[in-house]
Amino acid sequence: MLSYLAATLPDGIPAPARLLALQCALRMDDTLHVRLPRGLLRSLRLDAPELWRDLERVHWLRTSPMSTRSVTIGELFDSGLLSQAPARPDRRRAADWALRADLPAKVGKAGGQQRLASVYLAAHTDTWGRGLAEPDRMARACGLQPAEIHCLMHQLTATGALGSWRCCPYTGDLHWAL
Known part of the structure; x- marks a missing residue:
């Protein structure tokens, strides 16, 4: 997934926004939606609104108005993510692994x-x-x-x-x- 994101995210996207994109890509569902608990984002220091704006600016995702104080909901626009292996349960394990590696x-x-x-x-x-x-x-x-x-x-x-x-x-x- 790191290689895929390196190829698809444009230059100029800062490292924290790339970490956010990695978590989104690994935690998305089969409709390209992601729900990230704010506690998780705070623990990763990825809860800054400018990181989401960086990804929105390049049309990689859009945050949902349905987001709440406890969860941020986003819709990813990169349908190529659906063709990336592994399947969702394995991606979720990879997201947890990336959290620990980070x-x-x-x-x-x-x-x-x-x-x-x-x-x-x-x-x-x-x-x-x-x-x-x-x-x-x-x-x-x-x-x-x-x-x-x-x-x-x-x-x-x-x-x-x-x-x-x-x-x-x-x-x-x-x-x-x-």
Whole structure:
């Protein structure tokens, strides 16, 4: 889903709005509607109205006037999401996983870029805690310029969210250990 959103969301969508889009895409029903409890949004620090407006501005979703103080309801306009695997129960589990990957103790207070990057890194890490990715693909998924990836990786290492990382001198690929 991260790759799909990287391809469909335009440049300029900030990382917190991308995290919101990820949760919406993983929690939507088969009619492209999503109901997100405000408590969940507050815990993710995604309850800011400007994040919803960012996604509305690019015609990715529309918030419903039926939203209440306890739940935000949205309608997604990207019908291509329906063709994305996995099925809804698996997407809901993935949404819960992304919630946990987004909020480890060391990244939880970090900004949106670091939080989205932690989800990306966790999604591309094997069972031994090691990962590999092309920097330009990671940059696109995280809404960054490729030149910003090295700085972001240094920040994640400094917070302890990332054990180590390096850039392969031959291929340019990023290698990391959580």
